[in-house]
Amino acid sequence: MSEIERESMEYDVVIVGAGPAGLSAAIRLKQIDPDLNVVVLEKGSEVGAHILSGAVLDPVGLDRLIPDWKAKGAPVTVPVREDRFYMLGEGGAARIPNWVMPGLMNNHGNYIVSMANVCRWMAEQAEALGVEIFPGMSCSELVYGEDGAVRGVVAGEFGKNPDGTPGDAYEPGMELLGKYVFLSEGVRGSLTKEVLAKYDLQKGHCPQKFGLGMKEIWEIDPAKHREGSVTHTMGWPLGSNAGGGSFIYHLDKNQVYVGFVVHLNYANPYLSPYQEFQRFKHHPMVAELLKGGKRIAYGARAISEGGWQSMPKAVAPGVAILGCGVGLVNVPRIKGNHNAMLSGIEAAEAAAAAIAAGRQGDELADYDAMLRDGPIAKDLKPVRNVKPLWSKYGLLGGLALGGFDMWTNSLVGASVFGTLRHGKSDAQATGKAKDHKPIDYPKPDGVLSFDRLTNVSFSMTNHEESQPAHLTLKDASVPIRVNLPEYAEPAQRYCPAGVYEVVEEAGKDPRFVINFQNCVHCKTCDIKDPSQNIHWTVPQGGDGPNYPNM
Incomplete structure (x- = not known):
């Protein structure tokens, strides 16, 4: 348990993230048993504020969850x-x-949709069933029981000073405890990352x-x-x-x-x-x-x-990982929302059955099994080699071999390649600057192309500047001491929001600047930093982008 004294609330299931996976889980839990107490905690200022997807939606998940979604006015039109x-x-x-x-x-x-608006509609359906949804509630910590199982989360902590100490208006937040905790934070969620490491859930799987x-x-x-x-x-x-x-x-x-x-x-x-x-x-x-x-x-x-090969074990004592936290995107189809919904449904059914049987805090093995044997597996296994073939043979070779592999799978239900493995992590794949040439990009014209800071203003991103930066460095010296001479400090370029700068002034040593106020919560820095020195965690609730129709 946390050292800070906090009030607590008990639920049957605590869900972190009001995306398609989390909301599907919440809805399905209440469909199975209306008496279950279910809470959804969303770090965005409102449901949908942090949802960004293509998106062409395969309605298979929605069909299973809410078969009469058309009659209920879903924004899928x-x-x-x-x-x-x-x-x-x-x-x-x-x-x-x-x-x-x-x-x-x-x-x-399939349908062209705004997943932000789909999630807003799904939240309405969930609340009509009695689900409690709290936007603007960042979940900053996991709460563990004495047996090492996940018991809940800390949510709603506000008012820290930039150095992390409590400010005058500090609010410690609450512990929301559940028989089971579902993490549906999307890609590279900070709590999901902690669970993956603590329980070694990626072991035996590709990165x-x-x-x-x-x-x-x-x-x-x-x-x-x-x-x-x-x-x-x-x-x-x-x-x-x-x-x-x-x-x-x-x-x-x-x-x-x-x-x-x-x-x-x-x-x-x-x-x-x-x-x-x-x-x-x-x-x-x-x-x-x-x-x-x-x-x-x-x-x-x-x-x-990463697809099929990279799916970690999705359960640990008291906790299940949903949706993109597991990695359920079908890469050639460029679709993952349907699988996110299906994962939420499967997790809900496993948890409801466990609670009905009097269990709590154990591993929901049935959920993990359904990910690997059910409809999600049928979607992901046939395309499992497309990404590694593309990585190994490039655009044309990968396109030809990947297409051949998908056709073979569709005709005979098997791949001539078996299951290819991914190699290095994306951070490890970054090359040394001395082995590559700088790229001279044209200046934006302000009509078709735009500079990053101008475009970030169209994401309506906002962060309270007096809080601690939610982008932290494990070693503050690494960006200038290691990344700059070896990799030309790529954070300046891979970040799509202009968060990171190397400032060079006459007569002074270069310095690394983190403009966390610009962050659109994409998590690229946490993934691509070659030294794996940047850690992304949640800012205070409600901060970040405010996407209207993404």
Whole structure:
């Protein structure tokens, strides 16, 4: 238990994070047993404020959770009407015929959505069932029982001074205790990271792999708008520098989601994922679409990309990890929300059965088994080799071999490659500066492309400046002593929000500056720092981005 004296509240299940996984779990628990006491704690200022996703939604999870979601007014109203795939060169584009793509890439029956708005609607459904939802409540600590099991979390701690000591208006927060705790923090959650390490849950599994997804919402010329159109591209501007690609989704109201994903296993420390995204919008095909339009929102988020091989054990005494904390994204489909929902449902059913049997604080083995034997496994296993093939053979070789592997799986239910393993972590994949050349990126024009700080203002990010920085260094000397000479300090470039700077002034030693106020909570720094010296944890509740329709 924590050394600070705190009041406590008891629940049956405590859920950290009001994303699709956490809310699905909450709803399913109350569907099974309306008398269960369930609480959801969300660090964003409101439900949806920290939700960023593509997103084309496969409704399989929603169908299982709330079969009459259409009648209940779910904001899932724009069906996909066409799929387009392109390979880009600097000045042109070659369309890949749809018949070449494996059937799982077909988006027929899926919907273009704002997952932020879907989560807001799901929260309404949960509250109607009696779930308690508290936004603006960061969960800063885990509470352990004497037996070592997770018993709950500390939430709602406010008023610390910058040095971490209690300020005049300090509020210690509360301990919310449960028979089981569900962590649905999304990618690289701080409590999830602690649980993975404490119980060694990644043992025997490949390291998790990640991408950085960046997204802008644009209002475009109505004459160019094609509601329900889905476009994916590969190739330029990344080339051989990194894996990744783009998405362009036409939703309603003449709005378009323009997004760009960069796999974080790139080697060149001079690469800037954000600058690659801005450069992408100057491709003739994209520039023509956006001409005359305006960007109205921006955000960024890490994506779990390791897939089947990288899924850790998802349970430990008293705790279960849900959704992207486990890494349930189907990389070639660029979809994970459906699996996040399914994971929440499976965890809820396992916990409800355990509580009904009089158990608490043990491992929900049935949940972990369902992840590996149920519908999520059927979605992830057939595509398990796409990411490692891409990493090993590059864009063209990986595309050809990955496509062959997916076709083979769809036809005979097996892979000729078996199960390929991932190699280094994304941090370890970072190369030395001496082995790479700096990249000269064009300056943003303020029309199609924008500087980072201007774009961050469109994420409506805000942090109370008097609190301790939620981005901490294990060793304050490492950025200048190690990362700068060896890697040209890549934090200056991999962060999509301009949080990190190396300030060099005449007659003074370089210094590393952390502008934590800019942070959009993408977690890239925690993942990509080659020295693994940066630790991301939660700021006080309600701080961070305030995404409207991401």
